[in-house]
Amino acid sequence: xNTSSPTVVSPREGLKWVKIRRxxxxxxxxxxxxxxxxxxxxxxxxxxxxxADGIKGVLLDADGTLGPHHTREFSEPVxxxxxxxxxxxxxxxxxxxxxxxxxxxxxxxxxxxxxxxxPDPRGFExxxxxxxxxxxxxxxxxxxxxxxxxxxxxxxxxxxTHVQPVPGPENFFHRTTRALACxxxxxxxPLNSSK
Numbered sequence: 001x002n003t004s005s006p007t008v009v010s011p012r013e014g015l016k017w018v019k020i021r022r023x024x025x026x027x028x029x030x031x032x033x034x035x036x037x038x039x040x041x042x043x044x045x046x047x048x049x050x051x052a053d054g055i056k057g058v059l060l061d062a063d064g065t066l067g068p069h070h071t072r073e074f075s076e077p078v079x080x081x082x083x084x085x086x087x088x089x090x091x092x093x094x095x096x097x098x099x100x101x102x103x104x105x106x107x108x109x110x111x112x113x114x115x116x117x118x119p120d121p122r123g124f125e126x127x128x129x130x131x132x133x134x135x136x137x138x139x140x141x142x143x144x145x146x147x148x149x150x151x152x153x154x155x156x157x158x159x160x161t162h163v164q165p166v167p168g169p170e171n172f173f174h175r176t177t178r179a180l181a182c183x184x185x186x187x188x189x190p191l192n193s194s195k
Contacts, residue, residue, distance in 0.1 A: 023148050033189060
């Protein structure tokens with residue numbers, strides 16, 4: 001079965017100035033890399049810890065976090081973990097820069113649309129207010145694989161959980177810049193971990 005998306009591209013995907021600017025400033029801005037926790041897989045995010053730490057809403061990156069880039073199929077453990085978050089009372093929204101028409105299997109999760117591209121803080125604020133229906137960024141956690149895009153949540157006052165990227169088809173530039181940003185984060189904060 002074909003798990004890649006059609007040739008249609010989201011207007012938020014690709015090289016945008018907001019992404020370039022964040023990437024270039026990361027080495028000089030350690031506070032923009034402060035990570036709430038780091039996990040191997042999305043399913044390793046401890047839901048009880050989120051609740052204990054006052055998290056009420058979760059924004060989820062899709063590509064590289066919930067599955068390979070541009071996938072249209074998500075594993076049962078991933079689907080179950082999203083369902084457990086919702087059952088635990090967390091407000092959940094999927095926030096991707098790529099196409100948004102792939103997430104019908106995540107019942108109860110909002111799909112963020114019509115916002116500026118990550119890492120633009122305005123996009124995170126809109127996602128928080130309109131899709132999670134929350135007002136306090138300190139009660140929101142962004143879960144994603146990319147310090148450049150998903151890590152923009154830190155600049156918006158949210159917590160950021162870094163997930164090791166799910167391998168899959170992605171372009172060299174994206175893979176390389178994401179890896180460099182992760183190395184910079186680990187250099188500043190080597191012990192970010194959920195363990």
